Amino acid sequence: MKTLVLNSGSSSIKYSLFEMDDQSVLAAGVIESIGGSHSLHRYKIGSDSAISQTLALADHAQGLHTLFSGLQHNAILQDAAELFCIGHRVVHGGELFRQPVIIDSRVTEKISELSALAPLHNPANVQGIQQALNEFGSVPQVAVFDTAFHQTLPQHAYHYALPRSWYDDFAIRRYGFHGTSHYYVAKKAAEHLARPLAELNLITLHLGNGCSITAIENGKSVDTSMGMTPMEGLMMGTRCGDIDPALSFYVERIAGLSSAEIEQLLNRSSGLKGVCGENDMRAVHRLAESGDQQAQLALDMFAYRIKKYLGAYFAVLGKVDAIVFTGGIGENDSWLRAQCCANLAALGIAIDEEKNTSARAECLDISARQQAVAVLVIRTNEELEIALQSVDCVLNGGS
Numbered sequence: 001m002k003t004l005v006l007n008s009g010s011s012s013i014k015y016s017l018f019e020m021d022d023q024s025v026l027a028a029g030v031i032e033s034i035g036g037s038h039s040l041h042r043y044k045i046g047s048d049s050a051i052s053q054t055l056a057l058a059d060h061a062q063g064l065h066t067l068f069s070g071l072q073h074n075a076i077l078q079d080a081a082e083l084f085c086i087g088h089r090v091v092h093g094g095e096l097f098r099q100p101v102i103i104d105s106r107v108t109e110k111i112s113e114l115s116a117l118a119p120l121h122n123p124a125n126v127q128g129i130q131q132a133l134n135e136f137g138s139v140p141q142v143a144v145f146d147t148a149f150h151q152t153l154p155q156h157a158y159h160y161a162l163p164r165s166w167y168d169d170f171a172i173r174r175y176g177f178h179g180t181s182h183y184y185v186a187k188k189a190a191e192h193l194a195r196p197l198a199e200l201n202l203i204t205l206h207l208g209n210g211c212s213i214t215a216i217e218n219g220k221s222v223d224t225s226m227g228m229t230p231m232e233g234l235m236m237g238t239r240c241g242d243i244d245p246a247l248s249f250y251v252e253r254i255a256g257l258s259s260a261e262i263e264q265l266l267n268r269s270s271g272l273k274g275v276c277g278e279n280d281m282r283a284v285h286r287l288a289e290s291g292d293q294q295a296q297l298a299l300d301m302f303a304y305r306i307k308k309y310l311g312a313y314f315a316v317l318g319k320v321d322a323i324v325f326t327g328g329i330g331e332n333d334s335w336l337r338a339q340c341c342a343n344l345a346a347l348g349i350a351i352d353e354e355k356n357t358s359a360r361a362e363c364l365d366i367s368a369r370q371q372a373v374a375v376l377v378i379r380t381n382e383e384l385e386i387a388l389q390s391v392d393c394v395l396n397g398g399s
């Protein structure tokens with residue numbers, strides 16, 4: 001049973017083709033700079049080494065065509081009819097989409113309407129969906145939403161203390177993101193602990209270019225650090241995370257910046273990059289090791305803010321069975337994990353330094369012995385989770 005997962009950005013398409021019988025990746029790739037004369041297609045067939053092609057791809061339709069021809073050329077997929085379904089990553093499902101849904105024209109229209117809440121992402125997702133419907137019209141297609149897992153947040157967690165009419169009229173509330181990743185690693189944690197997810201309280205930390213932390217009670221998301229947009233919460237590669245909202249009015253006055261300029265600066269020039277000039281965590285570490293004090297400050301701030309949220313979510317949950325680190329930073333950065341968990345023995349959290357620095361695995365338990373809280377490092381796999389949810393949705397007739 002073959003399933004294609006598509007993640008369409010404004011000028012890119014990321015894809016993975018799975019054989020669902022054994023969950024193996026038949027092919028995976030990314031097409032970037034669509035719309036230019038130097039579009040780049042990088043892909044891997046199974047475990048072969050990566051292939052790169054430079055092409056001129058005018059639009060997503062040509063991108064999908066290239067993707068499909070590549071799969072045909074490498075004898076991975078001869079005919080679209082071999083696909084059981086296609087799963088699309090969609091960033092914002094608002095309050096409407098609480099679970100995956102089979103795509104039809106009404107669904108596409110609704111995702112498009114939600115573009116006001118995610119202007120950078122939903123229009124690109126819709127574009128990818130429309131082109132995929134044109135290219136592979138006979139294959140069932142499913143939308144899987146980044147926000148869906150957090151639709152279980154209680155009202156007291158998702159409301160902002162703002163005029164009620166802002167929620168009623170403009171849908172302003174906290175939504176949360178990275179839901180597919182938080183849910184995937186939560187399931188894997190339950191497998192590792194050999195207990196049903198529905199009986200577990202977890203704190204999951206997705207630390208990549210974007211960062212978020214989620215409190216999971218009895219298997220359900222009850223709070224998460226990203227809010228109405230992915231800017232709220234933890235410090236990130238280029239996003240500021242939590243700030244005093246009044247500071248943007250101050251900068252507007254004192255520096256004469258427009259709100260669009262401030263938004264851009266908070267999104268693209270803040271976080272690690274704002275503090276030390278680098279947004280890639282490996283580069284930040286290299287700078288800090290060379291004695292750069294701003295880089296060390298960026299690392300300390302990054303870890304401190306995670307620790308504050310850990311404490312807050314501990315209080316939210318009361319009892320925590322496991323903390324799960326995932327994402328490029330969470331999975332690889334043993335220094336950061338140690339910082340975040342330092343001096344938390346009173347909460348039942350302590351890690352074993354040797355386990356913490358041991359080689360990567362799908363799931364690594366780095367807790368010190370006899371601690372109440374397991375500390376796990378789990379490799380996320382959002383593409384596989386989208387494929388699994390898409391197949392499930394099609395088998396269950398779209399619900």
Ligand code: AMP
Pocket residue numbers: 207208209210237279280281282283327328329332333
């Ligand atoms: P992601 O968005 O999940 O791909 O994660 C990207 C982030 O992971 C970037 O900040 C990378 O620098 C970071 N990252 C990848 N490998 C490592 C590593 N070995 N140590 C620290 N950070 C890493």
